[in-house]
Amino acid sequence: MEALNLLESFVLAAESGSFSAAARRLGLTPAAVSKNVARLEAHLGLRLFQRSTRQLTLTLGGERFLRQVSDPYAALRDAFANASEDESRPAGVLKVSMAVAFGREYLVPLLGEFLERYPAIVPDWRFENRTADLIADGIDVAIGGGIELTEGVVARELAPVHIVATASPAFMAGRKMPRHPSELSEMDGIVRRSASSGRLRYWTLRNQIGEQALAEPRMRAIFDDPEAMAHAAMQGLGVALLPMAHAAPLLQRGALVRLLPGWCADSGALSLYYPNRKLLPSRTRVFVDFIVEAFRRPELQSRFDGR
Template identity: 50%
Template sequence: MEPLSAIEAFVRSAELGSFSAAARKLVLTPAAVSKSVARLEDSLGVRLFHRTTRKLKLTEAGEHLFADVAGSLHTLQEALTRVSSQRLEPTGTLKLSLAPAFGREYVLPVLKPYREACPRVLPEWHFENRQVDLIAEGYDVAVGAGLELSAGLVARELARIHIIAVSSKEYLKKHGTPKTPEELAHHQVIAFRSPRTGKPRVWTMRNRDGTEALVDPKPAILLSELDAMAAAVRGGMGVALLPTSQVLAALERGTAVRVLPEWYADGGPLLVYFSSQ
């Protein structure tokens, strides 16, 4: 999952046909928009635009991404403002439940503009890895995956969870860099223990050509918490498959490195839940 600012820069550039036009729309500089799109391309490992001196044209990968995200770009912001739309001057508490990594990287950046627009609203945001009862616990909005959709709740897909392979420079220097998903069988794999099955999570990785590879190596380390897996990666303990949101900051700081950049796994939908009332 990529930062909302980078996705918005990509969508506006695709809609308007140039970084300059997108920059005017977003009240940014063309260089800032271009840099955001370049970071998004680096993170995904694909080119999204054919660049010319006059106009941008989407690549095939860019067309697929645009079709997937353009319509849902503002879904989260609409959900945040839905609870206050019936008042001219919103007041009260906005109680959210957010997965920690996703909340830190993607939702927290929208808090400042939200506070500026709704200064009398108290944000009460819970960063937690658990299933919440939205109505019984008094939450206005929850963002996550796999919540039970009980009566009175509505769910909207926000994005797909993007799973990538990551390691550290220290580990790769000592053990080498895997070139294919099959080579992960020869590496120290930090695996996620599924809370449902009690077994290591198995992933199907894909590349942009549509080729699939089942990743089910014998784990060297088995952990039940994503933050712990990310910490183990940063500590040079091996290779792990993790959501982009979980390792985005480490990738930007250089404390983690993406491996198999042409490959990814689909972690399913990331959903925003709210009351139907």
């Protein structure tokens, strides 16, 4: 077990690029992780890291050793995790990453049902508007759209991401409802800037008979968050092209109205991501199956389909 503990400190420090990040995941101090790595180096007779006050980088020998031990370490870690779980009663802490507004609206309402089925699982949910790194952040499952698949990560599709045109009733008061996306150019709009690329996002809408047209309202404000765009639209600042996941609850409440029914843009899929392991912990497996099953329910499907 001592050798495994030393190896764990090394692998997590290498994956995260710092002793501090590895320490947070292990519940240790950075000094303890550094000491474990030093003991492993002494045992191997090999320097694994180049250390500086600002950076921790693998040596060539460290890179080679990491490649050799990564898969065996992951298999051992999963074996230990599964050995402690009763297959009929999944247990333990489950770390899940999701966007703030999406998680609050769609995942939290499912939590009671999930815990009723699996009372020994402790949800550790991270609400963050960024793409989680499953490996470096020690996350069991991430839910989001447009996440780039990396080696060792698999995805299960949950729902389409459809973009629809919306505005507040107050904004539309006295205005004629548009009948074609090109008519949005005559209206003020809240435009989205991509948080990853920094580029402004304009959408090509399509209808059910295959026609397509660019939706380009006049630029009134620029936001990089769809939830903030929705709130600005509710204040009557202009047209907002929103993912259905953000628009649906506001359309149901009447806080927003949909413009151009039948027109939408396809922005890929909302998916659930988790590490591709032979011995996936049962708490992770049952959560994945539960969420996939929940998103197949008609009441949830209808809130994501903008067609």
